[in-house]
Amino acid sequence: MTPKNSINKWITRCFLIILVLSAITSGISNLIMAHFVAMEESMESAQSCSMILKDYLGQFYSDVLISRNESFQSLRNGMCSICRDFSLEYVAVYSLDTKEKIRRYVISVADDKNLDDIMRKEFSQNEIPYDRLTVGEEAFIMGTDDIQRDIIISEYGKGITLISPYRNSDGDLVAIIDMCYSAKKENQRMIAIFLANILPFTVSLIVGMLVLLFLVRRRIIIPIRNISYSIQKFARDSSKKPERVNTPYEDEIRDIATSYEKMTEDISAYINNIEVLTRDKLENDVQMNVARSIQNGMVPEQSSLIGDDFRIGALTCPAKAVGGDFYDCFIRNENNVCIVMGDVSGKGISAAIFMAMAKTMIREKLIAGISPAAALIQANEELCAQNPEGLFATVFVAEMNTKTGALCYANAGHNPPIILKENFQYLKPGSGMALGLFEDADILDEYITLQPSEGIILYTDGVTEAVNLHREFFGTERFLETVKGMKLDSNEPEQILIRGIRDAVKQFCESCEPFDDMAVLVLMRNCRFT
Amino acid sequence: MNIKKEKKGNCIELYINGWLDTLSAPTLATELNELPSETDSLVMDFTEVEYISSAGVRQIVAAHKQMKGNLVIRHPGAEVMDVLKMSGLDKKLNIEE
Numbered sequence: 001m002t003p004k005n006s007i008n009k010w011i012t013r014c015f016l017i018i019l020v021l022s023a024i025t026s027g028i029s030n031l032i033m034a035h036f037v038a039m040e041e042s043m044e045s046a047q048s049c050s051m052i053l054k055d056y057l058g059q060f061y062s063d064v065l066i067s068r069n070e071s072f073q074s075l076r077n078g079m080c081s082i083c084r085d086f087s088l089e090y091v092a093v094y095s096l097d098t099k100e101k102i103r104r105y106v107i108s109v110a111d112d113k114n115l116d117d118i119m120r121k122e123f124s125q126n127e128i129p130y131d132r133l134t135v136g137e138e139a140f141i142m143g144t145d146d147i148q149r150d151i152i153i154s155e156y157g158k159g160i161t162l163i164s165p166y167r168n169s170d171g172d173l174v175a176i177i178d179m180c181y182s183a184k185k186e187n188q189r190m191i192a193i194f195l196a197n198i199l200p201f202t203v204s205l206i207v208g209m210l211v212l213l214f215l216v217r218r219r220i221i222i223p224i225r226n227i228s229y230s231i232q233k234f235a236r237d238s239s240k241k242p243e244r245v246n247t248p249y250e251d252e253i254r255d256i257a258t259s260y261e262k263m264t265e266d267i268s269a270y271i272n273n274i275e276v277l278t279r280d281k282l283e284n285d286v287q288m289n290v291a292r293s294i295q296n297g298m299v300p301e302q303s304s305l306i307g308d309d310f311r312i313g314a315l316t317c318p319a320k321a322v323g324g325d326f327y328d329c330f331i332r333n334e335n336n337v338c339i340v341m342g343d344v345s346g347k348g349i350s351a352a353i354f355m356a357m358a359k360t361m362i363r364e365k366l367i368a369g370i371s372p373a374a375a376l377i378q379a380n381e382e383l384c385a386q387n388p389e390g391l392f393a394t395v396f397v398a399e400m401n402t403k404t405g406a407l408c409y410a411n412a413g414h415n416p417p418i419i420l421k422e423n424f425q426y427l428k429p430g431s432g433m434a435l436g437l438f439e440d441a442d443i444l445d446e447y448i449t450l451q452p453s454e455g456i457i458l459y460t461d462g463v464t465e466a467v468n469l470h471r472e473f474f475g476t477e478r479f480l481e482t483v484k485g486m487k488l489d490s491n492e493p494e495q496i497l498i499r500g501i502r503d504a505v506k507q508f509c510e511s512c513e514p515f516d517d518m519a520v521l522v523l524m525r526n527c528r529f530t
Numbered sequence: 531m532n533i534k535k536e537k538k539g540n541c542i543e544l545y546i547n548g549w550l551d552t553l554s555a556p557t558l559a560t561e562l563n564e565l566p567s568e569t570d571s572l573v574m575d576f577t578e579v580e581y582i583s584s585a586g587v588r589q590i591v592a593a594h595k596q597m598k599g600n601l602v603i604r605h606p607g608a609e610v611m612d613v614l615k616m617s618g619l620d621k622k623l624n625i626e627e
Contacts, residue, residue: 345584347552390592394584394617413617433618437591442621465583473581 034194050164313494341458342395373410392436455524462518550586
């Protein structure tokens with residue numbers, strides 16, 4: 001697509017204008033010069049013509065005045081050849097009678113036959129009266145010897161006469177030699193001089209300009225136009241890599257082309273990058289949405305389970321990236337209640353599915369009536385058999401007899417719970433292997449008894465490994481201190497604990513969004529403070 | 531996190547530095563994928579590791595399985611050791627303290 005005001009056209013037009021202007025100015029100056037040169041040449045030729053004539057007149061003048069004799073004839077012949085040689089229209093010799101106001105023609109000769117006849121009839125040996133002298137004639141009377149130039153317009157056309165005085169030895173003006181060029185001839189000569197001068201100049205100017213125009217086009221305009229086309233093409237469809245613009249010389253244009261090439265490559269790369277990022281993000285978002293739906297379906301954000309002899313409260317705080325924290329609590333039979341807390345490594349759909357599997361398996365097995373350790377060991381075997389991605393889950397499971405407070409628990413690599421006896425303290429469970437890693441998980445059942453008003457706090461590492469702006473962890477110590485600082489004088493101490501822990505972690509993270517999600521579950525036995 | 535790799539015959543030693551968490555674990559995974567096929571034992575030097583998350587634990591287990599048990603965890607700090615103990619891995623892995 002050529003722009004409306006193309007540089008190419010503009011430069012070509014400028015070149016043409018400069019060409020015409022310089023041709024005109026040089027033409028005019030040459031014409032003026034030719035005019036003067038032509039005049040000069042006329043004068044010079046008249047000078048030499050008059051010299052020859054004066055020589056003739058010196059020989060023949062007195063004879064000529066007397067009669068038409070041989071001398072007259074030879075003078076005529078001589079003047080005739082002068083006419084021819086000097087390209088004169090005619091040559092005449094006359095004397096002035098200033099008293100009578102008469103020009104007395106002695107002889108007049110023209111090269112042209114017709115004109116010669118007329119001249120002979122009109123002027124030869126004739127007396128022609130005049131009103132006043134010409135400027136040249138007056139100058140001769142005053143004593144000048146220089147050739148004078150007059151332009152005469154007569155019935156025979158426009159002519160240029162050059163007159164020269166012929167004096168005797170005493171210096172008296174004897175006669176005047178009148179040499180006439182036709183103006184046409186002088187113009188022709190002028191044109192010849194003009195052409196001789198102007199032609200080489202004009203031709204070299206035109207050739208020079210054309211060569212320059214060609215070079216400018218080749219070196220500047222065409223490369224720029226190619227770059228421009230390439231840019232336009234790239235602007236229309238940035239997915240296609242633009243063709244390399246050929247630049248013949250290592251100059252600024254090549255710099256532009258090179259920079260442009262680099263720029264388009266960068267832009268293409270950026271666009272490509274953005275497309276990939278957008279696609280990845282979309283994919284990631286979809287994954288995260290699916291994972292979140294699974295997690296929300298499997299793990300409610302808050303739940304509570306209240307019996308005659310126990311209270312259970314639990315909550316999760318999902319982070320932006322969906323993790324695999326899960327908890328579970330259910331009444332197994334009239335005497336037993338089960339609590340589960342787990343954390344699947346990894347994020348996204350696969351972690352969510354793994355979590356769903358683990359949670360379902362554990363609940364199934366506990367409901368079937370086997371002990372926590374046995375449930376975890378069986379679940380581990382099943383998870384190991386179908387775990388291509390090498391995911392794993394740390395899980396803590398406990399079952400409490402609500403009447404006696406006997407608590408049987410088993411740990412598969414999960415964070416140690418806090419128990420509330422006379423004071424809060426970390427339980428030191430055996431460290432069974434996390435589920436999904438190795439088939440021999442080595443998990444054992446352990447026992448503890450909770451007295452009325454005692455309890456246990458299960459949590460995930462989202463609590464202890466919450467990080468603040470200074471890259472400090474919330475940590476197990478701070479966690480224990482936080483819990484110790486809580487006043488449990490309420491009918492719902494489990495709610496005070498889970499909310500208090502959540503708020504403390506959020507306050508610790510300040511504006512820093514928790515990277516990991518967290519879950520907290522509190523089981524209190526038979527708590528009646530009032 | 532940074533990983534420096536040293537090759538001693540058919541044994542590769544990885545010197546890990548910094549936090550081995552969800553964000554950096556993929557780097558370690560890449561490193562494990564790029565191990566030369568003739569590698570017959572792997573040492574992960576944990577002297578400079580300040581923190582390990584479950585994602586890091588997963589990579590250690592992946593390496594343990596990939597090397598068919600020929601993996602040594604060298605000089606884990608107290609924090610890392612706590613995590614390894616908690617998840618029960620200390621019983622499975624060769625740990626040089």
